[in-house]
Amino acid sequence: MDYFKLDIDQLHQALVNGELTAADLTAQTLEGIRAIDPQIDAFLTLNPNAQAQAKAVDAAGVDRAKPLAGIPVAIKDNIVTKDLTTTAASKMLENFVPIYDATVVEKLAQAGAINVGKVNMDEFAMGSSTENSAFKVTKNAWDHTRVPGGSSGGSAAAVATGQVLVALGTDTGGSIRQPAAFNGIVGFKPTYGRVSRWGLIAFGSSLDAIGTLSRSVKDSAYVMNVIAGHDEKDATTADTPVPDFTAKIGQSLQGMKIALPKEYLGDGVDPQVADQIKAAAEQFKALGATVATVSLPHTKYAVPAYYIIASSEASSNLQRFDGIRYGFRAKDVKNLSDVYVRSRSEGFGPEVKRRIMLGTFSLSAGFYDAYFKKAAQVRTLITDDFNQIFADYDLIMGPTTPTVAFKIGEKVTDPLTMYMNDILTIPVNLAGLPAASIPAGFVDGMPVGLQLIGKHFDEATIYQAADAFEAQNDYLDQIPGGAH
Structure with missing residues (x-):
């Protein structure tokens, strides 16, 4: 299946017409x-159970009104999946098999999408950088070094190498948009509260958002149509x-009025990256926007x-991993204190420990x-x-990242x-x-990402502008050499 030549519309049509099961x-x-x-190691x-799910979709008949019916998707491994290992890429949860599905996974299943695996x-x-996984280091689609x-x-590498058409990711400070930029695909982070976080292993609860990674803008919109919406299980959904x-x-x-903040093209942004964004601004003008x-x-x-803020919330959220109820537990412990200290010391990696300590310090009484x-x-x-900018403008544009993807190590x-690599994406999560x-x-x-920021709950305008820009360019036709 060559996902570099197909999109959800084309696959859906083939499934509905019976040309493909x-x-x-x-x-x-x-x-x-x-x-x-x-x-790639994605x-x-x-x-x-993916094949059984697919056969069930075929048996029921592919519904013309459900564009995701029969479409394979990948799920980031911090989103819980019933009876399928969910590790959050940590030794702490190496053998954790959840007993329920996250709301977004349930919604995808109801829409007929096929969960082919966890990334x-x-x-x-x-x-x-995905170098902090306890299990493997994933490679960039365009350059495996x-x-x-x-x-x-x-999620990004799986989509960019044509292994799946779409994947779910999560974004706390840019964690969907930055890998999308580095791999030359579309990454979409919705408004906080637009998509349920029920079943997401929490990092920073006031910042986390579940979103999409896809090859095309419209494919992302199709997935968002399915996963968005109020959820009684998550009090923070709107x-x-x-x-x-x-x-x-x-x-x-x-x-359409688009704002380009001078801070987004300032110190630390590679001049060649800035040039690509300035060229994009000219394209938007040619399309009729100011x-x-x-x-x-x-x-x-x-x-x-x-x-x-994120580390403080993380230190609170990660208290539950204590070696008692579930997850990793140290061997040969002598007492309760030993269980806590050794299980957490051995179960968490260095970056997680760093953030727990930073957060605990920030929340301490003094x-x-x-x-x-x-x-x-x-x-x-x-x-x-x-808010002041959005009083006068429809969208804000700028680079997604200050540079292209850096070398492993x-x-x-x-x-x-x-941390400074996220300077252009973090403000969006804070707001x-x-x-x-x-x-x-x-x-x-190496690919450059253009970031488009919208008003609260105005995702549709981002999709409108992003699709218009996509249609003017041939980036969808350019595929990484190492993809096949």
Whole structure:
């Protein structure tokens, strides 16, 4: 199955017309994964029930009104899947088999999508390179000596190498958009509260969002149509109507107002990456939009504020992994204290420990006001910056990442440099906004991502602009040399 030449519309038509069965499509997908993935290391677990799911879709008949029926998808391994190992890429959960499905997995199943397997990630979603997995290092689709980004690196690499058409990822500070940019595909993070987090292994509960990685903009919209919506099991989901995210695709951009913050093209952004974004701005103008330079003055404080808030929430969320109820438990322990200390010391990797300690410190009695409270105040200032711009503009654009993908091992010993890699994506999570990364060219043969940020619950406008840009370019036709 050549996913570089097909999209959901084409596959759906073939399935509805009986030219293809879901069972055949799934079998070919699994065959492709077994052939391609040994070079990429995107998958952690293949789903032994995938073929049975596909046969059930065929037996029921492919519903013309369900575009995802029979379509194979991959799931990031921090989203729980019933009877299928879910590890969050951590030794702590190496043998954890959940007894229920996450809401998004349930919704995909109801839509007839086939879960073909779980993909690699940074441990507990903490990282920007997928080098922090306890099990393997995933490779970039375009250059196997480079990182795929993170933490949804497995999701991005699986899509970019044509192993699946779409995958679910999660985004706490850029973990969908950054790997999408590094691999030259579409990554979409919805508004906070648009998609249920029930069944997501939590990292930063006020920042986490489940979203999509796909080859095309429209394919992402199809998946979002299925997974979005209020969920009684998740009190943070918004009880707002879910529109058809494909509805504005194909509409003119005439009169659309796009803001380009000067901070997004400033220090630290590779000049060649900045040039690609400036060229994209000219394309938007040619499509009928206006693009104006604006300022988001508090952007420079986003990284420190984010790492205090996210680490504080992580230290709280990860308390449950204590060697008592489930997950890894140290051997030959002498007492209860030993169980806690040794299980956590041996079960968590270095990046997770670093963030737990940073978060615990930030929340401690003597430092709460100086760190966590101050970070929360900065978060409000960053949100206010966005609100002021969105009073006059429909979208904000900029690069997704300051550079193209870096080499494996290049930054793993320098956490601060690694953290700064997320400077352009983090503000979006702090403000709870929707955003996408779409392919916008190449620098030295490596993909560049263009980030489009929208107003709260206005995902449809991002899809409209992203699809118009995609249609003007041939990035979908350019495929990584190492893909086959």
